[in-house]
Amino acid sequence: MKNHKQIQRWFNEYHNDIYNFLIYYLGTKDVEDMVQEVFIKGFTFINTFEERSEPKTWLISIARNIAIDHMRKRKRDYVLVSQLRSIFSEKSKLPHDWLLEDERKQELYKAINELKTSYRDVVILRGILDFTPEETSQILKWKVDKVNLTYHRSIQSLKKKLTSEKWSDYIETINQ
Known part of the structure; x- marks a missing residue:
């Protein structure tokens, strides 16, 4: 139960940081499943967290590894231009889209x-x-x-x- 509360607290504190990191890293805003995967892995391996770093950096490391695995599984290079075109075709804008304006x-x-x-x-x-x-x-x-x-x-x-x-x-x- 202690680990469950800990990962919940980290989710509340670091969800947006993980989300933004994955958006920048992958060039797409369709990363919610990967954000969830980060926290699932964090929960699974929370007992291995040695507190030599901040929880945020540990979770970003997990996110980076998940993103790399995701890219490998797809066996393709992420072509940013085509991804940007799909983002620009949408009418709604999220706060992090300022980067692409x-x-x-x-x-x-x-x-x-x-x-x-x-x-x-x-x-x-x-x-x-x-x-x-x-x-x-x-x-x-x-x-x-x-x-x-x-x-x-x-x-x-x-x-x-x-x-x-x-x-x-x-x-x-x-x-x-």
């Missing part, structure tokens, strides 16, 4: 999705979801130095992808 943000999102997996993971966790280097290292099971170096390299890679004039002001904010 204008062409520039779409291009940024596409550029992030085109990064190699390790770069994309770090950009989503550090740059979009605003996790600390320590939290990111726990989620990715990397050393903090690797997180920082990979984040720096991923930003450099994004700068190269976004060299057009309309990106000059945005690139300046990245440099700061």
Whole structure:
């Protein structure tokens, strides 16, 4: 019963974080089943949680693994452009759709999705979801130095992808 209450509390606290992470990671808002799977796995393995990290980072790690498994099962690359088209064809808007509102943000999102997996993971966790280097290292099971170096390299890679004039002001904010 104690584990049941614990996972309920974590669900209430971290549901939105897990949901948003999976949306950014997979490029689709159809992730509710995976969010539930995260908490089912969390409940199943709660006794293995050693509290060396925050529950949120442990659950994000589970979410990341579920997303990777999901992509492998589908045996296809997630083509962001086609997914974005399906999102834009809908009339209703959810709060997290702000990321997709204008062409520039779409291009940024596409550029992030085109990064190699390790770069994309770090950009989503550090740059979009605003996790600390320590939290990111726990989620990715990397050393903090690797997180920082990979984040720096991923930003450099994004700068190269976004060299057009309309990106000059945005690139300046990245440099700061």
